[in-house]
Amino acid sequence: MNEAKTVPPVVSVVVAVRDNAAHLPRLLKALLVQDYRGLIELVAVDTHKKPVLNRSGFAGSRLPVYVVQEPEAGLSRARNAGIRVATGEVVLITDPSTRPDPGWVCAMVAALTYGGADLVCGQVSVAVTDPPGLRLPKTVLDLVGSARWPTVPGELERPWEVSGCNIGFRRNDVAPVQFDDEHPGADRGHRRCGAAALATGLWAAGRFVQAVPEAVVHLDVAPADLTWRAVGARAWWLGAVLARLAHESPEARIPDRPCRLPDRDPMRWMFTRGGRLAGAACLASSAGRRIERLRLRTTPRRMSQMTVAARG
Numbered sequence: 001m002n003e004a005k006t007v008p009p010v011v012s013v014v015v016a017v018r019d020n021a022a023h024l025p026r027l028l029k030a031l032l033v034q035d036y037r038g039l040i041e042l043v044a045v046d047t048h049k050k051p052v053l054n055r056s057g058f059a060g061s062r063l064p065v066y067v068v069q070e071p072e073a074g075l076s077r078a079r080n081a082g083i084r085v086a087t088g089e090v091v092l093i094t095d096p097s098t099r100p101d102p103g104w105v106c107a108m109v110a111a112l113t114y115g116g117a118d119l120v121c122g123q124v125s126v127a128v129t130d131p132p133g134l135r136l137p138k139t140v141l142d143l144v145g146s147a148r149w150p151t152v153p154g155e156l157e158r159p160w161e162v163s164g165c166n167i168g169f170r171r172n173d174v175a176p177v178q179f180d181d182e183h184p185g186a187d188r189g190h191r192r193c194g195a196a197a198l199a200t201g202l203w204a205a206g207r208f209v210q211a212v213p214e215a216v217v218h219l220d221v222a223p224a225d226l227t228w229r230a231v232g233a234r235a236w237w238l239g240a241v242l243a244r245l246a247h248e249s250p251e252a253r254i255p256d257r258p259c260r261l262p263d264r265d266p267m268r269w270m271f272t273r274g275g276r277l278a279g280a281a282c283l284a285s286s287a288g289r290r291i292e293r294l295r296l297r298t299t300p301r302r303m304s305q306m307t308v309a310a311r312g
Helices: 021-032 075-085 104-114 138-144 195-204 228-248 273-311
Strands: 011-017 040-046 065-069 090-093 098-100 119-128 167-170 209-221
Touching: 011 021, 011 075, 011 104, 021 040, 021 098, 040 075, 065 075, 090 104, 104 119, 104 167, 104 209, 119 138, 119 195, 138 228, 138 273, 167 195, 195 209, 195 228, 228 273
Parallel strands: 011 040, 011 090, 040 065, 119 209
Antiparallel strands: 090 167, 098 209, 119 167
16 A cells, blocks of 8 residues: 655745845755756745835746735834734744755744644854954844754753744644734834744643754845944844833843853954944843833833823
């Protein structure tokens, strides 16, 4: 008797495009050499005010490509738009600037299929190519990737360290997984990643969030990501997000200090560009955390005062 062959699920790779459309051909090339036996499709969400992507530009691709126009959308909203039009049973989220390893899709799908995970998270290996050789402390690397990551598969104990450049989940019409985009704020630079809130929320709800160390994508850090403004904006947002998560999910054991200076030779680091960026990240994340905590304390009080005034 012939055994029935299992058909691998269709995989949709969703990317939000903002000032990095030039990297899409490289991502397409990396997806074409995946050792996955099933179908892979790419969903590119164009968030420019004037569209820079069109379906005809990918006519020669051996990979199905879908283009979604979402002008001025923040990162979370753009990813949600791509998730809505994705047709795959498995949805993987990454960035146009990443280079997935050939076994990336297989590792993510296997963890979702056989590991029973609700959300899978892979490692983001960060490399600085311009200027070449620039050494960055973990504080700065954590803002764009995942500098610290488990070496063996298992439940992710620190879901707030998840990077949105490398996560995946199965589509579920009953309880769809999506990013929180109710309060995205001004996110034209796509520096406010909602992956930490998504993973922590699922983890706090008792869902299984799994680390997949063998699912690696490589991310080249652009010079625009290493400016004082970019680092400060990411760190501020990180501090605010962790303050909100600590308020909503105290069992997640969110650290009090989102960013830390290098432990070894802190004075030496301050004479390097990477060290100064780490110092700026620490100040910005601390300020964002404190202001968000103050807002969370005062908002319920203001709401109760408004209710009393309305009744009076």
